[in-house]
Structure formats: C-alpha cells, structure tokens
Amino acid sequence: MSTTKPKKTESIVPIGPFHPLQEEPELFRLHVEGETVVDVDVDIGWNHRGIEKLAEDRTWDQVTFLIERICGICSTSHPIAYVQAVEDCVGGVEVPERALYIRTFIAEMERLHSHLLWVGLAGHFLGYNTVFMWGWKYREPVLDIFEEVTGNRNHYAMMKPGGVRRDMDEAMFPSIHQRLDELWKKLELLAGAVIDDPVLHARLKGIGILTKQDAIDYCALGPTSRASGVPSDIRRNHPYAAYDRLDWEVITAKTGDVYDKAIVRVLECFESIKICKQCLDNMPKGEIDAKIKEVPPGEGIGHAEAPRGETFHYVRSDGTNSPIRHKVRAPTFMNLPTCKATVVGESITDATIILASIDPCYCCTERVAVIDADTEKTLMTGKDLVRLSQEKTRRIRKELGQ
C-alpha cells in the first residue's frame, strides 16, 4: 500500500451533488492527471461522536441503545456484536434458542433493507433513477415488517445482553411470509435485469477491481472481499445466533470488480429471505432472555456480519455496572482504505461508482473532490463526478442501440 504525503490545505469550492446529502469538504480527494486518477486521499471524522468514551458512562444495558446509533443503516449489527461481547465476557451464557432465532431474523431483515438501499443508490450514480425509486420502494415492506415486529422502522432496540428485548407474535408470521414471497418475486426481476443488462456489463465489468490478494492484504470485509473471491463471512466462519442451524449459502464472486460487488449483494438478498423464512418456520418456543445479572471482571469480544462486513466489539469489565473500555470497529473502517487499490488508475467517470461499491456510509461517496496532481487546483466536485458517471451510462446505451 502506498502512503500519501500530506498535501497543503486547499480552498475547495463546496458544491453539493445531485442528492445533496452534505455540503462538506471532501471525504475523498482524487488527484488526477488528465482523466486518470493517480492517487486518492481519504479524510474521515465527520461523524465522529466519541461513542467509545460515552459507553464508559453508561450501564451495560444502556450501551445497547447508544451503540445502535453508530449507524442508522446497520442499526442492529452493532448491538448484536456488542451483546455477544458482553456474553463472551460473562462466559457460559446460554442465550435461549428462541432469542437466537429472533436475532437472526432481525439481522437478515436488516441485510435486506441495507442491500436494497445500496442498489438504489448505485442505480442513481449510474443514471438509472428508476432503479433508485424501485430499490427504495421495495424497502418499504421491509421497514413495515420491522415496525410491526419491533415498533420502529429503524433503530429497533431488539438486542440485549442475554437475549432479545421483545418477543415475536406468531400471529404475524403468515403475513410476513407473504410479503417476503412477494419481495422474492420482485428481486427476481431485478436480478434478471442486472445480470443480463448489456449496458451494466459494459459499465461495471472490469471496473474498480480489487484483486484477491489486495482484499487479503487490506483485510477487507463483507461483500467487498467476497466479490474478490475471499469467502470471509462471520456467519459461517464464527457462527453466532442461529446461522449454523439454517440452510443458506455464502455468496462469492471471482473478479472483484464493481459488477461482482453488485451481484454479490443482489444474491445475498435472496439468501436473507431464505434465512428469514426458515427462522419463522423453525422458531422454537420458550424464553427470550437469559437474564444476566452482572458482568464479572474480564474482557469479551463479539463480532457479527453486518451488511458491509464484520462489526467487531471488544469490552473490558472491572466488575462494575459499566464497561471500562469499549472498542468499536465498523466494517467500513477496513474497507475504506481499499479505495487506494480500486480507484487509482481508473477514469474519473467511474470514480463515484467504484467508491460507492464498497458501500460506505452512503453520504460519504458524495463528498468527493478532484484535484489536479501537478497544480493542486480543484477541478470538479462530487456533483460533477455523478454527472460524468451518468453521462457515461447514456453514451454506452446509445452505442448499444438502446
């Protein structure tokens, strides 16, 4: 991995992109020669809220609510990893079977909504605004199911150390099955469109390749690494919740380009629906909470497969009511640096879709600036790049006679 020498601060003209999620100085600075990216600099910290420190002032149970709000999209992946870290610290906790199945159901529904969200955004960057509307329209039934089961469309507060907070009512299951079946049919249409569309092939194949060796060296996670052929999935490698009792596949691809990353996410949606339906069919009766009373001194690690990859939580206890240390590592922390391998050498027309393909906090890819490598002048912004990307798709469509 090359490193970037610190460059002097630029006065960048802040212009927001099409969906103006931020008017911010850039998250990604692309240094260009002509139309080719020669280096990329990543600047984070815009969402730094000091959560690890705040956790030290909250009780073990209160921390779950704090942790949920690390990310609104992966709002259950962090709590699952955290409660497992606490259970690991306590040691010998027998989480009731029913709670394990409920955890699995919620986690997979979250994967569904997150991947559909990504599909929509990717569609927008490519200029397929119908895909954006489509993806987000079909997220709504998923959010409805969340609201019926947990009480909220987002931030479900379902996890607690030792089990889950709320039970699921079997009377809802037939209706949930029906909606998942309808979603499956819609997903089949989408998958067919993506897999067979010659414009998408021309647009996405061979772009932004992360080789298998790079994925291993960067310790990339989630679909970002699975698309490169690394079969890394916490649900399979370090089974938790009910994943080792259910029938599902780890989806991998070979090339690691943007097309493969998209395919992996689309196919994982099908696996998620499969897992959810099995959870509903096989949900055992019984308790939902192991009722942990106290956390002894020690340490614990919990990790889970979020839609973007492994979330990793480490907790340290001195026997009191609060953690004395809580380390949180979101998957994007490991995936973001891979942009050095995937964007460098590529054209600026492909920059937004390549950056979006690692599925970072969605607003991050909007905050992009393009800088001339020799003069250090800012040439264009995120909005311009999205426009370039959409124009390239239009050109390809014309060439293919669409």
Place this chain on the structure above:
Amino acid sequence: MNREQVLEQVQNTLGDRIKNLFVKNPRRVYFDVDPGDVVEVTRIIHKDLGARFCIASGMEMERDFEILYHFGFESEPPEGVLVSARVHLDKDKPAVDSITPGVPAAAWIEREMHELLGIEFRNHPDMRPLLLAEDWPADVCPLRRGKPWEGKVDRRI
C-alpha cells in the same frame, strides 16, 4: 485447520515469544508479547499463518497502557478462532514499533490510537490525525482515563 490445530500451530511457530497464554474458550485465545517482539509476532500471525487482522484496541490502565492486536483464523469454517496478542507499554511515555510494515491493514488504527490515546508508533509511514477536528489540541487524548478535555478544550464554537 480446526481450532485445536490453530492453537497448536500458533504455539509451535511463536514458541517462547508467547507469554501467559490464556485459552478463554475454544474460540478465544489471548497471550502477552514483549513490546520488542510485537512486530515479528504480528507479521508471523498475519503473513505466515494467514490470519486476518481484525483490529487493535488500546486502553490506558491504572499502571500502564495496553494494546491488544486481534486476529481471526478462518481457514476451516466453522472452526473460526480469534487470537489476541497483548502488549504492555510504559504509562508515562507509551511507545511501540508500528506493525504496519508486516500488517499494512493496521495503518489507520495506529493513527487513531495515536490521536485518541497518545501512544507513539515508531516508523509509522503516515501519522496524520484521522478523526478529530483541526482545532483539537494535539496533546489532549480523549480516550485516556477520566475526562482529559475538561478545562483544556472549549466545547463551543
């Protein structure tokens, strides 16, 4: 390799560089390492034994600083193991060699630990601040014990 084989291989390869081995359960292995050995040990675990670097977690304790380097062995699902190597650093001037040459994926977390805990990582290729605002004083390390920013940082703009 299944979990037992992983443990065996780690012990055989690292020999007496491993101190205070603690197998908490078949999935969680912890041991201590001397600060002088940490670069070699982490390189062996990552490059030679093929484990994935998960993250490093630093903390200030009562008497010293501690860093845990967490690695995941995942060659034979579902026999995954997390192996964590612990290093103890001096309380007054915590410093250790950067493991980035052997584990490039550690670059960012070392920047974060430097910024939030004030640990020095010798030979790190790019020790720029990662997370905090430009006007945050460099000598205030928020993740240290207590509330180190009180009285030192104006929390109004």
Place this chain on the structure above:
Amino acid sequence: MGVKVRALMKSPWVFHVSAGSCNNCDIEILDCLCPRFDIERFGAILVGSIRHADALLVTGAMNRKSARRVRQLYEQAAKPCLVIAIGACALGQGIFRDSYSMVQPLDEVLPPGAVTVYVPGCPPRPEAMIMGVVKALNQLVPAKQPVEAKKEQADE
C-alpha cells in the same frame, strides 16, 4: 405576501445537511422522495446548492468538524431561510450531548430564532418530517391563508 414567499408556497426548495448523524434521519429524508411519500408532488425538491434553497433541513448532533459548516451554510443561504431541525440529535444532541466530540446544539450554533421547526424522533417518521416542512411554510404565510398538507399526510 412578497414574490419570494408566494413562489415558496408553490415549490419549496430544500437543502439538506448533516452534522455528525448516524444517517438514519438522512435516509428517512431521502425516503420522502420515494414513491410511498413522494414529496415531489407538493413541489418540494432537494437542491444541490444552499444558494438555491428556501429551507434547510439539518440532522446530526453538531460534531466539532461539521458544526462550523452548518453555520457557514446558513450564512450563505438567502433569507428568509427556514431551518428545520430533524431528529433528536438536531434538537438537543440527544444521547451524544456529553461527548467530547460535540459542540453546542444546533439552535445555539445558528443565530437565535433561526430554527423554525423542530421535528422530534429517532428518526422521525417521513410523515412527521413532511408535517414539519408544512408547519415551517405556514409560519411564513399570514394566519388566514395557511397551507394545508394533503389530509392523509396530516392525519398519519
């Protein structure tokens, strides 16, 4: 009622900024554009530059790096600019209030009285956000000519 206010009633142009949020409110704002809620039928659209905006939607708990940008943005906006604080974080910083990484809450980052409407929730439902925008618009119009949101939206 001036020309600008009259134009605003037809089609409020909205600019959105986040100052250290978990993105949940931001996603629900985008959700308002999507087929189920579809605020574009009211003429409301998200714009790409603060200089074109009539309303500023702010999410996030005012983290140190981002809060200055929010203040700069507000200063660049043509007045009147309705500021709508969305979500518990923008209201009073919520659970992040004591964090070292936060500065003062939104309504102290901006001049007094700048924030027109507060929409609570974590995250607020899209219906609540739409109601918030409508209430903000009503503040500009004299009491005898209130803008009415479609009844089915208001009753959610």
